[in-house]
Amino acid sequence: MNLLFVDPYYFFAILNPRDAAHTRAVEFSAAHSNPLVTTTWVLTEVADGLARSASRSVFGRLTSRFRSAPGNRIIPASDDLFEKGVALYDARRDRQWSLTDCVSFVVMTESGIQDALTGDHHFEQAGFRALLK
Numbered sequence: 001m002n003l004l005f006v007d008p009y010y011f012f013a014i015l016n017p018r019d020a021a022h023t024r025a026v027e028f029s030a031a032h033s034n035p036l037v038t039t040t041w042v043l044t045e046v047a048d049g050l051a052r053s054a055s056r057s058v059f060g061r062l063t064s065r066f067r068s069a070p071g072n073r074i075i076p077a078s079d080d081l082f083e084k085g086v087a088l089y090d091a092r093r094d095r096q097w098s099l100t101d102c103v104s105f106v107v108m109t110e111s112g113i114q115d116a117l118t119g120d121h122h123f124e125q126a127g128f129r130a131l132l133k
Contacts (some may be wrong), residue, residue: 006038006099007068007118008045010132015050015058021119024132028117035071036117039107043074043101062097075107092128097122 013021085103119132
């Protein structure tokens, strides 16, 4: 079974019924049981996005549920991963990729993951498939 990378785009879509990608994210989740991979960088971005909302308390449940699913992995932050992300960020000055995106691309490349639960076109620019487009 193919691993899927999870971007903040997916988490926000799942959590917000008013998000334009909510229905696609829910339908995809119902139809697939692939193991999911994300990073602490992605989860930090999600927590930051929820910090001022009434949904702030949802973050703990989200991470607990993610961790409890068989096969799911959270790649921890490390100095090595940070440096690789910064190198890609610096090398691609022609793109508007965030550092979190660059770290995600490094993880996906190193893990052999081609598909991401995202609608972010930056993943396509980097040569991956954005499954929520």
